[in-house]
Amino acid sequence: MTGVTGRVALVTGAGSGIGAATARLLAARGMRVVVNYLRSSTAAQDLVAGIEATGGRAMAVQADVREVAAIEDMVRQVQAAWGGIDVLVHNALIPYAVKPFQDMTWEELGGKLDAEMHAAFAVTKAVLPTMTGQGWGRIVYISTGLSRQPRENMIALGTAKAALEQFARYLAQELGPQSITVNIVAPGPVEDTRMARMADVFDDAHKQRQVAATPLGRLAHPGDVAQAVAFYAAEDNAFMTGSTAVVNGGMSMY
Ligand SMILES: NC(=O)c1ccc[n+]([C@@H]2O[C@H](COP(=O)([O-])OP(=O)(O)OC[C@H]3O[C@@H](n4cnc5c(N)ncnc54)[C@H](OP(=O)(O)O)[C@@H]3O)[C@@H](O)[C@H]2O)c1
Numbered sequence: 650m651t652g653v654t655g656r657v658a659l660v661t662g663a664g665s666g667i668g669a670a671t672a673r674l675l676a677a678r679g680m681r682v683v684v685n686y687l688r689s690s691t692a693a694q695d696l697v698a699g700i701e702a703t704g705g706r707a708m709a710v711q712a713d714v715r716e717v718a719a720i721e722d723m724v725r726q727v728q729a730a731w732g733g734i735d736v737l738v739h740n741a742l743i744p745y746a747v748k749p750f751q752d753m754t755w756e757e758l759g760g761k762l763d764a765e766m767h768a769a770f771a772v773t774k775a776v777l778p779t780m781t782g783q784g785w786g787r788i789v790y791i792s793t794g795l796s797r798q799p800r801e802n803m804i805a806l807g808t809a810k811a812a813l814e815q816f817a818r819y820l821a822q823e824l825g826p827q828s829i830t831v832n833i834v835a836p837g838p839v840e841d842t843r844m845a846r847m848a849d850v851f852d853d854a855h856k857q858r859q860v861a862a863t864p865l866g867r868l869a870h871p872g873d874v875a876q877a878v879a880f881y882a883a884e885d886n887a888f889m890t891g892s893t894a895v896v897n898g899g900m901s902m903y
Contacts, residue, residue, distance in 0.1 A: 657681045657727065658882060659734045661714050661772060662741030664689030666842035667791060669696055670871035671738055671878045676705035678879055680736065683727050684709045687741070714741045714768040717775075724775045733779025736882045739772050740791040742844070745805040758805050765809035769816060777824075786829035787882045790817045791874070792893070794837045798901055810835075814893065821891030830890040832881040837897025839869045865898035 658675045662668040664686035673696070676682045682700065684707055686693040693709035700707040708730060712723035727734055743764045746757040769790065780786025792814050795807035814833050821831035838845065838859055845851050845868075860867060877894040880886060895903070 655679065655681060656735040656884065657683065657731045657733065658736035658738060659683040659685060659723075659727065659772075659776060660738040660740060661685045661768075662687070663696065664692040666742075666844075667836070667839060667871045667874045668738070668740040670875040671740065672696060672707065673700060674872070674875040674879050675736070675738075675882060676700040676707055677703070678883070679705075680882070681706040681708075681731055683707070683723075683734070685712055685714070685723060685741070687711070687713055714739075714772055715743065715764055717771045720771050720775045728779075733783070734776040735780065735783075735785065736787040736789075737772065737776045738789045738791070738878055738882065739769055741768065743768060743809075745809065747802045747805075747847075749802055750804050753805065758808065761805040761809045762812060766812055766816065769813055773820065777829075780829050781824075781827050784828050786824070786827070787886075788817075788820065788824075788829065788831040789878050789881045790814070790831075790833050791878075792817075792833050792835040794835050794895065794897055794901060796835065797903065818891045825890055828887070830881065830887070832889060832891070833893040834874060834877045834881070835893050835895050835897075836869050836874045837863075837895075837900045839871060839874060841871055859900065863898040863900045867898065869896055869898060 658680040660668050660672045663672040663684040672682045672684050684693045684696050697707040697709045710723045712719040745761040792810045795803045796810040817831050817833050874896050877896050
């Protein structure tokens with residue numbers, strides 16, 4: 650392990666995919682990691698065991714990030730064990746409809762917007778008191794390139810994540826004076842995630858076109874995204890806020 654700080658990092662939706670890779674990397678960098686999960690109890694426990702086997706520290710906590718009471722209970726459990734949360738990585742993937750606007754109901758589009766923003770709002774509210782009290786904090790929201798670059802059938806996800814990104818920038822402005830940084834990591838398509846395994850989102854022909862359009866010649870792995878998160882979460886990364894790290898191998902450049 651390098652750079653041991655003992656900072657406590659909460660990673661939401663850390664049972665699989667990007668969240669799991671992020672939890673592993675932050676632990677390897679010396680943070681105590683809270684592995685939040687919804688249903689993947691075994692995966693979360695296995696992840697904690699793997700982190701501990703390599704000398705890191707982690708705990709798994711079940712909580713639905715759409716439920717305020719569950720979030721508050723999770724934060725209380727962490728406080729009892731380790732004190733407050735210093736680093737928030739909000740990564741949990743709230744389900745959404747994959748379909749054209751013309752087939753979409755307001756319940757589907759509005760429901761995704763509401764759930765995405767409510768989860769981000771509630772998780773952030775719950776962790777902020779410790780960060781503001783100590784005058785130090787790191788917040789990273791996981792977004793997607795689809796927030797800027799539309800793709801067919803992804804209007805619910807792309808629109809909700811665009812709202813999340815602007816929310817992050819407002820927080821960056823408000824929380825900067827308290828030495829809390831707020832940044833966004835926006836991946837392109839990531840392999841070894843549930844979304845990548847959904848044939849209607851990620852069929853082979855589509856994947857081949859995406860790889861061909863990527864200068865670095867492959868799609869992202871969860872670990873690639875974790876690198877950007879760890880960069881923002883680092884103890885000594887003190888002067889970047891309101892910014893976006895794009896993790897897409899150069900597939901689009903902006
Ligand atoms: N995959 C991609 O290509 C891609 C690209 C760009 C951005 N992203 C973003 O990256 C983030 C992670 O996505 P992923 O692809 O790694 O997803 P994933 O493999 O499906 O994992 C998502 C995790 O979120 C958890 N989760 C879902 N609903 C939750 C809730 N209500 N409360 C707590 N946890 C919840 C799940 O927990 P359980 O397993 O316990 O149910 C799961 O472990 C998302 O924000 C997504 O939008 C993904």
